[in-house]
Amino acid sequence: MTLQRNLLIALGLAALVVAPAFIYPMLIVKLLCFAIFASAFNLMLGYTGLLSFGHAMFFGSAGYALGVTTKFLHWPPELGILAGIAVAALIGFVAGAVAIRRQGIYFAMITLAISQLIYFVAMQMEWTGRDDGFHGIPRGRLFGLIDLENDLALYGLVAVCFVLALLAIHRIVTSPFGLALTAIRENEPRAVSLGYDVERYKVLALTLSAALAGLAGSLKALALSYESLNDLHWALSGEVVMMCILGGLGTLGGPVAGAFFVILLQNFLADKVGEWLSVIIGVVFLSCILAFRKGLVGEIAAWMERSRKPIPGQESRR
Amino acid sequence: MTHILETVDLCKEFSGFRAVDTVSLKVREGEIHALIGPNGAGKTTVFNLLTKFLPASSGRILFGGQDITGMKPAPLARRGLVRSFQISATFPHLTVLENVRVALQRRLAPTFAFWLPGRVLTRLDGRAMDLLEQVDMQDFAAVKAADLPYGRKRSVEIATTLAMEPRVMLLDEPTQGMGHEDVERVTRLIKRVAAGRTILMVEHNMKVVAGICDRISVLQRGAILAEGSYAEVSADPRVLSAYMGSETQLEGAHG
Ligand SMILES: Nc1ncnc2c1ncn2[C@@H]1O[C@H](COP(=O)(O)OP(=O)(O)OP(=O)(O)O)[C@@H](O)[C@H]1O
Numbered sequence: 001m002t003l004q005r006n007l008l009i010a011l012g013l014a015a016l017v018v019a020p021a022f023i024y025p026m027l028i029v030k031l032l033c034f035a036i037f038a039s040a041f042n043l044m045l046g047y048t049g050l051l052s053f054g055h056a057m058f059f060g061s062a063g064y065a066l067g068v069t070t071k072f073l074h075w076p077p078e079l080g081i082l083a084g085i086a087v088a089a090l091i092g093f094v095a096g097a098v099a100i101r102r103q104g105i106y107f108a109m110i111t112l113a114i115s116q117l118i119y120f121v122a123m124q125m126e127w128t129g130r131d132d133g134f135h136g137i138p139r140g141r142l143f144g145l146i147d148l149e150n151d152l153a154l155y156g157l158v159a160v161c162f163v164l165a166l167l168a169i170h171r172i173v174t175s176p177f178g179l180a181l182t183a184i185r186e187n188e189p190r191a192v193s194l195g196y197d198v199e200r201y202k203v204l205a206l207t208l209s210a211a212l213a214g215l216a217g218s219l220k221a222l223a224l225s226y227e228s229l230n231d232l233h234w235a236l237s238g239e240v241v242m243m244c245i246l247g248g249l250g251t252l253g254g255p256v257a258g259a260f261f262v263i264l265l266q267n268f269l270a271d272k273v274g275e276w277l278s279v280i281i282g283v284v285f286l287s288c289i290l291a292f293r294k295g296l297v298g299e300i301a302a303w304m305e306r307s308r309k310p311i312p313g314q315e316s317r318r
Numbered sequence: 319m320t321h322i323l324e325t326v327d328l329c330k331e332f333s334g335f336r337a338v339d340t341v342s343l344k345v346r347e348g349e350i351h352a353l354i355g356p357n358g359a360g361k362t363t364v365f366n367l368l369t370k371f372l373p374a375s376s377g378r379i380l381f382g383g384q385d386i387t388g389m390k391p392a393p394l395a396r397r398g399l400v401r402s403f404q405i406s407a408t409f410p411h412l413t414v415l416e417n418v419r420v421a422l423q424r425r426l427a428p429t430f431a432f433w434l435p436g437r438v439l440t441r442l443d444g445r446a447m448d449l450l451e452q453v454d455m456q457d458f459a460a461v462k463a464a465d466l467p468y469g470r471k472r473s474v475e476i477a478t479t480l481a482m483e484p485r486v487m488l489l490d491e492p493t494q495g496m497g498h499e500d501v502e503r504v505t506r507l508i509k510r511v512a513a514g515r516t517i518l519m520v521e522h523n524m525k526v527v528a529g530i531c532d533r534i535s536v537l538q539r540g541a542i543l544a545e546g547s548y549a550e551v552s553a554d555p556r557v558l559s560a561y562m563g564s565e566t567q568l569e570g571a572h573g
Pocket residue numbers: 332337355356357358359360361362363364404
């Protein structure tokens with residue numbers, strides 16, 4: 001299993017290096033941004049067991065924060081990205097403090113309400129450019145050295161951030177905090193009875209998830225030199241739920257695969273079917289859910305698990 | 319003897335229905351105290367009130383002489399009033415060792431450190447194994463809790479609760495649904511871990527109650543019907559008619 005996993009990781013890294021030679025780099029940048037976003041969301045739904053229906057607020061707010069700091073304050077891109085992460089994390093913390101006492105559908109509704117609030121505020125503000133979008137975000141020079149106007153350089157930055165984000169998520173879910181979170185997800189009343197203040201752990205999980213979603217949103221705004229209200233819209237919050245569930249919750253690779261699948265499908269169909277796009281995506285989503293309950297990656301993992309022979313001696317202990 | 323846990327006129331209403339009716343319960347330090355009563359008498363609700371999983375409608379709760387009526391469940395657990403649940407409460411996808419470690423971690427290791435590797439928790443493994451040995455589960459350390467037979471899950475729960483070093487353990491029907499052997503094993507286990515602490519347990523099996531409990535409170539329709547030693551309670555005609563009327567249960571108690 002670990003050998004297979006290492007092989008997969010090596011293949012993935014190799015693919016990241018050679019991909020821009022074959023595929024338009026800006027498409028991969030977009031794929032990677034949404035893969036980070038979906039992975040961040042998975043930290044909530046997959047690992048904490050809470051369905052947030054307002055994750056676009058972190059993605060979009062970070063994009064605007066990066067825009068404001070780099071365009072108006074002339075911050076370098078690395079600080080702009082950090083600003084986006086910080087703003088998203090702050091919103092995540094506040095939203096968490098407000099919503100975390102609620103369970104299930106109520107949590108989803110409150111996060112949706114907060115994200116709608118932010119959407120309408122952004123729509124009222126002059127500086128966001130409203131429906132026209134926030135234009136003219138400079139890509140700038142990374143650390144004053146690397147000119148990000150070069151698409152390949154930008155691709156490099158996004159690819160590195162993508163790898164770091166996945167490493168961060170892996171570390172978070174296997175950390176002492178991640179294990180406490182697992183216990184809470186598995187049996188919340190029991191965790192309470194062992195003295196865990198479960199709400200604090202959930203707020204921290206949402207803050208971390210928001211920060212990573214912020215990283216994704218910042219990178220996307222930087223790459224496109226443009227931020228729009230669509231990135232704050234509830235439809236995007238729904239899309240990220242779909243990516244996660246399609247790919248497989250609670251796995252590291254699932255949301256990545258789900259994001260790639262949804263974005264590629266959208267790209268492929270966009271100029272062919274017009275209005276029908278969301279209907280087709282919806283049907284694909286539904287059939288996938290019915291066919292693969294654990295998501296694409298989840299089903300593959302389960303299949304590999306089944307095909308492994310039980311280790312002799314393991315059974316005799318019971 | 320002092321009372322470590324005490325309720326004063328405790329009441330709980332569910333939309334007009336009184337599930338717990340002016341219960342004044344006194345649990346003495348160091349004893350095994352049984353709370354018995356027919357199905358739906360309100361035993362689990364009393365546990366939920368004592369551990370603050372439910373707010374009381376009225377009345378007060380004292381733990382170690384301090385009023386805990388307004389406390390939240392998690393801080394109360396940290397003070398040493400730790401409960402188990404009527405339906406088994408393990409972390410199903412964690413191993414037996416990890417189950418116990420979750421409780422140790424909260425007291426002895428970081429729980430918010432999302433930047434540290436999980437292996438920092440391995441320093442708790444020795445202690446966790448000690449606890450598993452106490453409940454005779456050391457051979458199951460690497461098994462997933464979900465894969466254990468029911469009786470063994472109960473043992474994991476007790477080890478996990480012990481990891482909290484509780485002053486008072488509340489056990490809700492620890493032998494429910496178990497076969498003969500498991501009942502005996504868990505009963506012995508409870509007797510053993512009761513050394514140096516107080517236990518309040520809900521129990522339907524009169525043999526267990528007669529065997530290990532120092533005092534018994536009988537709950538009926540939310541109110542306390544009788545209280546005393548097993549001999550006193552089992553001789554009480556009201557109790558006999560309300561709860562222990564069936565011959566089989568009394569037989570079980572002596573047989
Ligand atoms: N959350 C709740 N809302 C409404 N009614 C409740 C609630 N919890 C318990 N009750 C009711 O209160 C009464 C007492 O229930 P409780 O679970 O405390 O009984 P019990 O003595 O533990 O019974 P058992 O032996 O079956 O476990 C029952 O009539 C039950 O239906």
